[in-house]
Amino acid sequence: MTEIGIGIVGGGYMGKAHAVAMSSVGAVFNTALRPRLEMICARSTASAQWYRHAYGFARATDDWRVLVADPKVEAIVIASPQDTHREIALAAFALNKPVFCEKPLGASLSDSQIMTKASVGHISMVGFNYIRTPASQFARQLISQGAIGDITWFRGEHTEDFLADPKSPATWRTSGEANGTMGDLAPHMINGALALIGPITSLVADVETVHQARPEGTVTNDDHGQVMCRFANGAMGQMYFSRISHGRKMGFAYEITGTKGAIKFDQEDQNALWLYTADEPEATRGFRKILIGPAHPDYENFCQGPGHGTGYQDQIIIEARDFLQAIETQTPVWPTFQDGLDVTQVVAAALASSRTKAWVDVQPA
Amino acid sequence: MTEIGIGIVGGGYMGKAHAVAMSSVGAVFNTALRPRLEMICARSTASAQWYRHAYGFARATDDWRVLVADPKVEAIVIASPQDTHREIALAAFALNKPVFCEKPLGASLSDSQIMTKASVGHISMVGFNYIRTPASQFARQLISQGAIGDITWFRGEHTEDFLADPKSPATWRTSGEANGTMGDLAPHMINGALALIGPITSLVADVETVHQARPEGTVTNDDHGQVMCRFANGAMGQMYFSRISHGRKMGFAYEITGTKGAIKFDQEDQNALWLYTADEPEATRGFRKILIGPAHPDYENFCQGPGHGTGYQDQIIIEARDFLQAIETQTPVWPTFQDGLDVTQVVAAALASSRTKAWVDVQPA
Amino acid sequence: MTEIGIGIVGGGYMGKAHAVAMSSVGAVFNTALRPRLEMICARSTASAQWYRHAYGFARATDDWRVLVADPKVEAIVIASPQDTHREIALAAFALNKPVFCEKPLGASLSDSQIMTKASVGHISMVGFNYIRTPASQFARQLISQGAIGDITWFRGEHTEDFLADPKSPATWRTSGEANGTMGDLAPHMINGALALIGPITSLVADVETVHQARPEGTVTNDDHGQVMCRFANGAMGQMYFSRISHGRKMGFAYEITGTKGAIKFDQEDQNALWLYTADEPEATRGFRKILIGPAHPDYENFCQGPGHGTGYQDQIIIEARDFLQAIETQTPVWPTFQDGLDVTQVVAAALASSRTKAWVDVQPA
Amino acid sequence: MTEIGIGIVGGGYMGKAHAVAMSSVGAVFNTALRPRLEMICARSTASAQWYRHAYGFARATDDWRVLVADPKVEAIVIASPQDTHREIALAAFALNKPVFCEKPLGASLSDSQIMTKASVGHISMVGFNYIRTPASQFARQLISQGAIGDITWFRGEHTEDFLADPKSPATWRTSGEANGTMGDLAPHMINGALALIGPITSLVADVETVHQARPEGTVTNDDHGQVMCRFANGAMGQMYFSRISHGRKMGFAYEITGTKGAIKFDQEDQNALWLYTADEPEATRGFRKILIGPAHPDYENFCQGPGHGTGYQDQIIIEARDFLQAIETQTPVWPTFQDGLDVTQVVAAALASSRTKAWVDVQPA
């Protein structure tokens, strides 16, 4: 049992999630490396101190450079806004420290490219947590084992409704390309699509801002966007991303059809995977609702009973396990910065297609 | 109670459905006009006679011209394959007889245009039955009353799996544009989209044949197709059509988001409509599953108890009621041939877009 | 194709349903006997005449004796209130005419016994329609084929909410034992339990009136009742019946567990049956939602497409088919009056148990 | 931030869950007391040492007396089999140490009574975790606020299928009353019923062993049991408990009807609560699926996004928060040993009723 000093930049929504994950991942997965909450950084000293106390860190700072440079900080989690990701990651790699960076990788395609280049030879990981549920890991397994045959069709969405009310005021979320729906929400599902089906070769997209005028300001990034695409394996696909989808709270959902069956999943019921296989007698065929349990990836460490359920926080614990394992074994674990860049390429292609109103090829990252 | 002599061309899947509907529509809706099953037509004398006996018609013929011309046949239902629709309809209009024509209107855009032109001044109707369920009629009402605000997003699909098995042999269904997925299945949902959201102004589509080689022949029409579009009211939309969607048996389904709420529907559970309205307190908001009953359109005539359910055949009875009413009042009832042509225009635009790989404008019909 | 003259007593909710069924059953099932709507009877001449016209009967009367005695009335459907069932049935049997009687069989145990005795040697049938859906017929098949092994547990309910509002006024439904929940609603599910699992040998019940004072009167029959029982095959079971179950519109629902699997059904989604079989690998086990189609009993005659759905009225058409077949073949078709009496015995036992607060044995009918 | 030394007896299924909870509860809830994993106990030294290492405890022992007596162990979690609960709890109370005891409270009614008596004046808590989900806490809130009116009906179940296969061998679980379905699973739902509806006054039950002969031994405790009851508030209820319910993995589920609405919940989809309120217009009434989020109890500390979901482990973290708070404030937090005893009384009454085949009154604990 070797300790490793963890430094987290950002103590908000995701900073807390990673702090909690680092507190429990050792007990959950009996990891070789055991995190020690060494230092937390936030924009102000007051908030940094508050987070230190609340989450149980040893020290706090309002300067991420201090955190990155601290010798007792041996691995860095970036949970601050997208426009801070590049600089922090580069500084960490310069000191040869492993970096876990929240999604999206960089605040722009160029940032992501620079970060990916810098990550070569280092341990890097990107925070695509939704694809880490036991259910979605199992979906990947089923597909790769050929359970539903060759894939003919994919439909994915990442839909939420936190800005569905036109009277919700403008905030930092409503400006900056990387904070719009394509920049901020789409990466989860695009990463999901790449993981489940494989590379996207071409696409056509349509992106727009529905509510331009909001109380307290003008919105300058996109509310929703739709994509139609082709995958390298020939499958067709559609995706939709939205922060204005009334009724959808965590709409990371997909439907996949193959030549032998089909799979459906919706993160709002994250402990079930729906599977249809065509090899049943006609009278007893149907989508079966599989409740996730110890027979599925990464579940048993959380609970011995099937159907008892994992939740959002557990996805972050799985990420922490993978990050620690990558560090310990000095072997990259998916998804690395390169995988994050693949996603950014698709986002960039979609934004370009929406501007030109034409099909575009996706550049290999 | 005035009788009206009905002639049906075709005694297969839909010919039977219309025969049954004409037998019971009077008792269900207490219609002013009461159908008399006068004559049925099929390709062979033997089958025509068999249908006559089975469905209870007075007479049978193997020549639709005889049926159309017969003086006791006062209204005509066309339930034969798409390539027969044009000639029969034209002959009927020439005798000033009302025509109900199964979808799709014509076997081609040109057929549909000719038929629509010929229908002017006559009673015409097209067989878009799915949009006639009490649930989908109620969805239309809710939208037009502004229950979910301005529409921002539409997703529709018509998916089935009758050709999902690559080993299913080639048949007449696997050749002829009008028998492919875009020609045969898409019209239902496109008509649904137009009815629910309004005209489509532009679209981009991708259509393909997945299983080109089948036992007993080569497939020359499309297995599935996807569309991305804009509506005249500004809403974005996606559609998908498929006959190879394993697990989907009657996947006429849509999701509609507006600025105040959302609606979901799936024909596989046709007696429920899901409604989300944003005007609830946050803690008690959620999609509600409304079970269709006497409070909804065209339900009470079938059953006094809510949630007791209508089925496929009942949609055809509702169509028959509307057709009889159009004849009696000599006033067109939606959807007329013009409405059918609107749908064909969208299908034509989608096929064109798929060939040119570009966004195309939809021609007003 | 032989015609048979049908007389229906009652033109309300169920009188209409049977009139519609008799209008279309011939076309749907290509029956040997073809119903002719000969005469309808209602309490007043005016309403009888109105029904005659609306449903398309040849003649009308306000005296059921006239109807029963009429030589052109060859089969009788009793769709009038429970307290009229006995007299009408007896008169019909006296003339050796076949009788279809709506549920519950008689207005009391004694009535049911007399009716059952009188039915011997005649064609009789009771209107338990819910068990006639293709889904529930398929459930019966699965169980009898051993698909879920030996039955260990049954849970059934028949719940609706038409009197859930305490401010709903008292009516004829709120007095008379046969009009209470145990008398009126429970028979459907008790019949279902007997059909699915087999005879009930003993039970304990608890029945009560929740809202005794209603606008316009005092309620003298029961609002809801619960039963715990043992079946002859050893299975345990629970049932619940209610007319005050807010949110339940057609809550005819059951769950059945066996030693090899389980089945679930809810009439509110009557076109799906849920099946779990334990013989799958652990990772892919789950309840599968089977959409009913041509592979299931009595579906294909309504529609060739799976998942397209049947509804309430279609159940009554299936009943009509069975009644006509029983008449034509002069062979009893389940459920006869004897089967209706079996149900009444269970209801009587439940009411007795609720009074004595003790387990009681169910008398073999 | 005051540390508190935690000792856990048992390192299996629940010992681990509590160890993980104690590791993260501080960061999740920013608790005043911060757990320090001081000592873990298991039956053998080897396993105790293994657990120490895996979960991150400072020390280990194979003698619970050592753990209880250790001065650095300031609070005790009992996560060992039921027959060890009494002795450990008594020893801890003798040293005035707070005790969290896994359910069921004692191995028998007498044990539970002795433990409850001993708990007076001390901090005690019982591990009823399922009722702690944000969804079930919200259900309790809704009911107590009168959202569904006066309760008329309750149906609860705790069903799993870990022994559904008759070929599963006999183990320690298949002997000992406290390890049977009534002893081991029923307490969760009985506690739920008491929390949601209030005290049970009388009941009748039927309990049995379905599979008496299993490989490797004879089963001497119960496989399933059913209960029918009355609550002090007059509501009727039914419950079912089973370890042989094929298809049910975590079937802690309830349906509650009141005079103004209804609530449904199923732990297998633990992040949704279904609510029906009768005060909507008839056309838009329906059960709404509320996705749990920050507007509901104890959710926001786990995630800021609604619908993102909590899981099994999070329930245990909520328990840990309550236990720490009780200790810090020296004020009992529900459910104490007294509440655990209330549950045991109901179980005892059910077993008695099953033996005597009669309704029995439930003794106030």
Ligand SMILES: NC(=O)C1=CN([C@@H]2O[C@H](COP(=O)(O)OP(=O)(O)OC[C@H]3O[C@@H](n4cnc5c(N)ncnc54)[C@H](O)[C@@H]3O)[C@@H](O)[C@H]2O)C=CC1
């Ligand atoms: N994987 C997921 O499910 C989610 C990922 N995210 C991602 O996590 C990252 C953080 O987002 P949230 O936690 O929602 O933001 P937040 O606003 O809740 O917290 C941001 C934190 O970063 C700190 N911060 C800001 N600028 C800083 C700077 N220059 N130096 C040091 N600290 C600074 C703030 O003080 C604050 O503690 C973003 O990249 C976002 O896209 C956010 C939400 C969900």
Ligand SMILES: NC(=O)C1=CN([C@@H]2O[C@H](COP(=O)(O)OP(=O)(O)OC[C@H]3O[C@@H](n4cnc5c(N)ncnc54)[C@H](O)[C@@H]3O)[C@@H](O)[C@H]2O)C=CC1
């Ligand atoms: N609205 C809906 O849900 C559906 C609509 N349809 C439409 O209904 C129409 C009929 O399709 P199905 O009933 O499935 O076909 P089918 O193959 O089951 O029956 C076709 C009938 O037309 C007759 N027929 C063929 N050629 C004829 C001719 N030249 N003259 C007279 N009779 C002729 C055949 O003898 C046969 O009775 C098509 O336009 C189809 O697209 C089909 C299925 C469902």
Ligand SMILES: NC(=O)C1=CN([C@@H]2O[C@H](COP(=O)(O)OP(=O)(O)OC[C@H]3O[C@@H](n4cnc5c(N)ncnc54)[C@H](O)[C@@H]3O)[C@@H](O)[C@H]2O)C=CC1
């Ligand atoms: N199977 C099912 O799903 C249902 C069965 N039922 C059963 O059907 C029967 C009729 O109930 P509803 O149709 O709901 O009643 P309703 O009140 O809608 O209609 C009753 C009809 O009986 C007629 N009638 C009453 N007394 C008569 C008399 N002495 N002679 C001749 N006609 C008389 C009335 O004029 C009226 O036309 C009852 O036995 C009821 O339990 C009712 C509803 C559903």
Ligand SMILES: NC(=O)C1=CN([C@@H]2O[C@H](COP(=O)(O)OP(=O)(O)OC[C@H]3O[C@@H](n4cnc5c(N)ncnc54)[C@H](O)[C@@H]3O)[C@@H](O)[C@H]2O)C=CC1
């Ligand atoms: N709340 C819930 O969801 C659940 C509660 N439980 C309850 O938790 C308790 C433990 O059950 P599991 O964790 O499933 O059992 P388990 O068999 O997984 O673990 C039992 C642990 O207790 C230890 N142990 C046994 N006898 C001991 C003794 N005399 N002294 C010290 N340690 C001893 C064993 O070494 C082992 O580490 C039981 O009371 C059970 O009813 C169990 C499962 C779920």
